[in-house]
Each structure stands twice: as structure tokens, then as C-alpha cells.
């Protein structure tokens with residue numbers, strides 16, 4: 001038996017009253033747990049096993065599966081996400097966390113990042129697109145992939161005269177304008193402003209609690225949004241239905 005804190009990333013019904021939940025735990029990474037009677041409203045564990053709920057869990061390790069014996073809510077984010085735009089970003093974070101976080105590995109850093117982002121979404125002190133960009137970037141860092149945005153990968157220039165650099169999200173390489181066009185890499189590259197690059201550099205080195213503590217001009221923020229999303233998708237090579245959902249909700253607003 002183990003007691004750990006965990007965030008419920010996904011829930012699936014099994015039969016009339018049972019559930020299988022996918023949990024991001026502090027001690028064991030992402031694991032799937034069986035939860036008996038979790039769907040019954042009278043059950044004490046019911047609300048603690050809902051998606052986007054952070055709970056204290058007593059988990060029994062069976063021969064081939066984990067079973068939740070008891071659970072208590074620490075904080076429910078699901079209820080805080082009253083509007084569709086917040087909910088859609090919450091879904092995206094949960095889906096990508098399942099794809100990226102390893103199983104059966106201590107995952108305190110990942111858990112802290114996901115909780116920080118969900119908390120920021122719930123209080124909405126920063127725009128959702130900023131939270132999304134920072135989440136994508138920090139997830140990449142935790143998984144060991146760092147964007148190469150310190151200098152031009154051809155000539156070593158730290159910045160350019162016109163304030164614009166170019167980034168290839170697949171090759172993970174940055175170019176100054178001169179090298180970008182000279183090498184013929186322009187069609188694959190994303191134009192990024194120095195404001196965006198400075199913010200990305202800040203985010204890469206900031207303490208976990210400070211990752212959202214920056215403000216950008218709308219144009220640079222748009223660059224950063226694109227930069228983080230393209231880098232995240234190109235390097236992971238996965239398709240996320242929840243990202244389409246997030247974008248369709250964003251267009252409505």
C-alpha cells in the first residue's frame with residue numbers, strides 16, 4: 001500500500017459503478033488505477049477521482065494493477081474551470097501530460113508544473129495563451145529537450161540588427177536573417193522577435209514559481225505562442241485532439 005498525492009488526468013467508466021483513472025502521482029509518475037464504486041455519488045472517493053482533481057490517494061499495488069482504496073480531495077480544478085476556454089486548456093494539459101510523463105518514475109517536477117499551470121488557469125491572472133506557451137516550453141525542458149535559441153547556429157550571432165531571428169522547430173536550430181536565407185532554411189522557419197526570444201530564455205531559467213512572471217507586447221506574445229506550440233508539436237511528433245478543441249473554443253471568443 002502507498003499513500004501519495006496525485007492529479008487525476010483522465011477517467012473512464014468500467015461497468016455500472018467502477019472507474020479506471022489515469023493519475024499523475026508525485027512518486028510513481030503517470031499510472032492507471034482501478035477505482036471501485038467511484039461512480040456512485042455516495043462513494044467517498046467519487047469526487048476525489050474526478051478529472052482535474054488533485055487528491056490524496058491510498059493505492060494498493062496488486063499483481064498487475066493499482067487499486068485506489070481511499071481518496072480525499074485536496075483541490076478540484078474542474079469546478080474552477082467554469083468556462084469552456086479554461087476547460088479546453090485543462091483538457092489539453094491533461095492529454096499531453098499523459099503522453100509525455102513516464103510511468104513509474106518519481107515525477108514531482110512534472111506534477112508541480114502541471115499544478116502551477118492549472119492553478120494559473122483557475123485564477124486567470126495571466127492570459128490562457130501565455131500559460132499554454134509556458135507549459136509547453138517547460139514540459140519540453142523537463143523531458144530533456146531544450147530549444148537552441150541562444151545564438152545563430154551558423155554564425156553564432158546572439159541577435160540581429162532588425163530585431164528578428166528565425167527558428168526551425170524540427171531541426172531545433174535558430175538562424176540570423178542572413179544565415180537563414182543563405183542556407184535556404186527560410187521556408188521551414190518561424191520568424192521570431194527578440195522580445196519573444198528574451199521571454200523564452202527567461203522561461204527556460206526561471207524558478208518554477210516565477211515561470212509566468214513576465215509580460216510581452218501583443219506581437220511578441222503571438223510569436224511566443226507560435227514558437228512554443230510549433231516546437232512542442234514538432235519535437236514530440238504527436239497529434240492532440242484536445243488542441244483542436246482548444247483552438248476552436250479560442251476562435252469563438
Ligand SMILES: [Zn+2]
Nearest residue numbers: 152155176179
Ligand atoms: Zn547567422
